[in-house]
Amino acid sequence: MPLGSEVLRLDRVGKRYPMGDVIVDALVDASFTLNEGEAVAILGPSGSGKSTLMHLLGFLDSPSSGEILFEGRPVAVLTESQRARIRAEKIGFVFQAFNLLPRLSVRANVALPLAYHGSPPADAADRVSRALELVGMTNRAHHKPGELSGGQRQRVAIARALVNEPRILLADEPTGNLDTKTAAAILDLFKELNRLGRTIVVVTHSPEIAANFRRQLHVRDGRVTEGGSA
Amino acid sequence: MNRLFSGVGNGFAEIWGHKLRSLLTVSCVMLGVASMVLTTGFMEGFFKNWEDSLQDQGGVExxxxxxxxxxxxxxxxxxxxxxxxxxxxxxxxxxxxxxxxxxxxxxxxxxxxxxxxxxxxxxxxxxxxxxxxxxxxxxxxxxxxxxxxxxxxxxxxxxxxxxxxxxxxxxxxxxxxxxxxxxxxxxxxxxxxxxxxxxxxxxxxxxxxxxxxxxxxxxxxxxxxxxxxxxxxxxxxxxxxxxxxxxxxxxxxxxxxxxxxxxxxxxxxxxNEEQLASFASTKASFVIGGSAIAGVSLLVSGIGIMNLMLASINERVREIGIRKAVGATPFNIFSQFVAEAVTLSLLGGTAGVAVAVGLIKVLATTLPPGSTPLLSPSAFVVGFFFSVAAGVMAGIYPAIQAAKLDPIEALRYE
Known part of the structure; x- marks a missing residue:
């Protein structure tokens, strides 16, 4: 995939939903393009609509208006199963709360997306090992998430997001539950991954964290504006 | 096929995670299947005895x-x-x-x-x-x-x-x-x-x-x-x-x-014709009555499984959200829950057959002759088949509920 080619494009995307009696516009006319190899921070205070944007980018939610295109194809026409397939094969998610399955071992957690591939790759075991190596968690492969520290858990979650070699990595407040030192290490990991060519989108409320990324998108009251580069 | 096995594997992990609850459910199925096999065994033993005595009297001619x-x-x-x-x-x-x-x-x-x-x-x-x-x-x-x-x-x-x-x-x-x-x-x-x-x-x-x-x-x-x-x-x-x-x-x-x-x-x-006719009609009414008893016990075990599955879904809303976020289709989620239900009922079914065999062996030596139950292979097959069927039937509704969950809601769920 050539560097700079388009991965995701939003065309005047809006999202509104009822909250009690009021209709909330969580997102209004958001238009931007995410290209291969970019490192983007989506910056906004809590309640600004950045989580909604994140869910839309991962097709976990559908827009009320406008169009989202993945690799140039509109997402709206896909069935839920087709979207799930794209999530399994081309998108990696990292959450603030790690969201590991507590009863599965680290290895099994990392392998989870591979089970949902159309045809499970033959080198699944290798891929899991490589992903764990990349985040430096090889020696904890057989532990349960409960036996790990917050930083280690987030590394496992990142390994899980990377195991399917996704075109785009979406991270929602990945350092929100971590102390400053651990957060810095995780940010270094993201930077390293981007240097290796991975497209990365990080959602955060913290300008300091956003400053680590070349491109910034500001979200305020549901409106997305292009921010300055760090 | 591979998917199914991994589903059963997940089922075992889930069962192990909730030992007491799973034990109760498996007991439900076990009792259902055991009572079914035992009822059938008693009926078959009774009719075998009757048929033999008809033969000993010279047969129908x-x-x-x-x-x-x-x-x-x-x-x-x-x-x-x-x-x-x-x-x-x-x-x-x-x-x-x-x-x-x-x-x-x-x-x-x-x-x-x-x-x-x-x-x-x-x-x-x-x-x-x-x-x-x-x-x-x-x-x-x-x-x-x-x-x-x-x-x-x-x-x-x-x-x-x-x-x-x-x-x-x-x-x-x-x-x-x-x-x-x-x-x-x-x-x-x-x-x-x-x-x-x-x-x-x-x-x-x-x-x-x-x-x-x-x-x-x-x-x-x-x-x-x-x-x-x-x-x-x-x-x-x-x-x-x-x-x-x-x-x-x-x-x-x-x-x-x-x-x-x-x-x-x-x-x-x-x-011997009248005897034969009464034999046939008695047998028919016993089969209907016995099936009704067995049916009720399997229904009970089905309700047990459904109850467990629904409870387990409420507990695992977050897990379902995570699985969906990493790429599970609704069908993946559906089959995972059905596989768990089938695993539970298979365990229960196996245990039920084992219990029934044990009971029949014990009863054969303690009960008065002529009323002992018979080890009937057909009862095992039927008991086993119905326990799995009950598992699938009871698993389908909760599995549909799980597959329908909205991933965002599920991820937010604490």
């Missing part, structure tokens, strides 16, 4: 003629009938071609068997019958050693006797040769010409066929002339040549007998 009191309006003339005699047997033989073997039988009243100071005291005393070789065929006896009666034995009213295995064991020492020896029957010496096979069908320690071993046969002519001193028969049994000629044989036989008895109906002609 057999026709019984017994003496019976006459109707009131014939009472003044009853004396003109000679009753059931050897002559009836000869008449049937000559006149009814639909009849195959005919067995005229005289049951000796209070027989006494003795040899060298030893007497036979069986469970109900010995039974000595005057017969022809036809009884061997009709009532399924075999001569183990020696011979059956010859034409001459019957023509000469010979004092010869065929003895049952119990009689031989009692009156003869082990290793002593019974053939050619004499035993006293009502103070008359009879020469032993044959020993009958030993019959055995055990229910625990009890041999239900012992009555076949406590019997002796002498020629019916000898019994008539020398012991009973009349040729009046106790029973006259015969068999139709073929089961399709049963009705004709009964009607023709009844006609000949009425003629012989000068119109006095002092006998009845019966077949």
């Amino acid at each position: 057999k026709i019984f003629v017994t003496a019976q009191g006459v109707k009131e309006r014939q009472e003044p003339f009853a004396a003109v009938s000679p009753g059931l005699t050897l002559a009836d047997a000869r008449a049937l033989r000559a006149l009814v071609p639909q009849i195959g073997v005919i067995s005229p039988e005289i049951d000796a009243a209070r027989p006494r068997l003795a040899r060298k100071g030893k007497t036979f005291e069986g469970r109900r005393g010995a039974r000595v019958m005057g017969v022809t070789n036809a009884i061997l065929e009709i009532n399924r006896y075999e001569v183990a050693t020696g011979r059956a009666f010859s034409e001459l034995d019957l023509a000469d009213d010979s004092e010869v006797i065929l003895i049952g295995s119990k009689i031989r064991e009692t009156l003869f020492a082990p290793g002593e040769e019974p053939l050619g020896a004499f035993i006293d029957f009502n103070n008359r010496p009879f020469r032993v010409i044959g020993v009958l096979r030993k019959y055995e069908r055990l229910w625990g320690d009890y041999n239900t066929l012992d009555w076949k071993n406590e019997i002796c046969f002498v020629p019916v002519t000898t019994m008539a002339t020398k012991i009973q001193r009349s040729d009046r028969l106790s029973f006259l049994n015969f068999k139709a040549v073929d089961i399709s000629l049963l009705r004709e044989a009964v009607d023709a036989g009844a006609n000949v007998l009425a003629q012989q008895h000068r119109g006095i109906i002092d006998f009845s002609v019966r077949t």
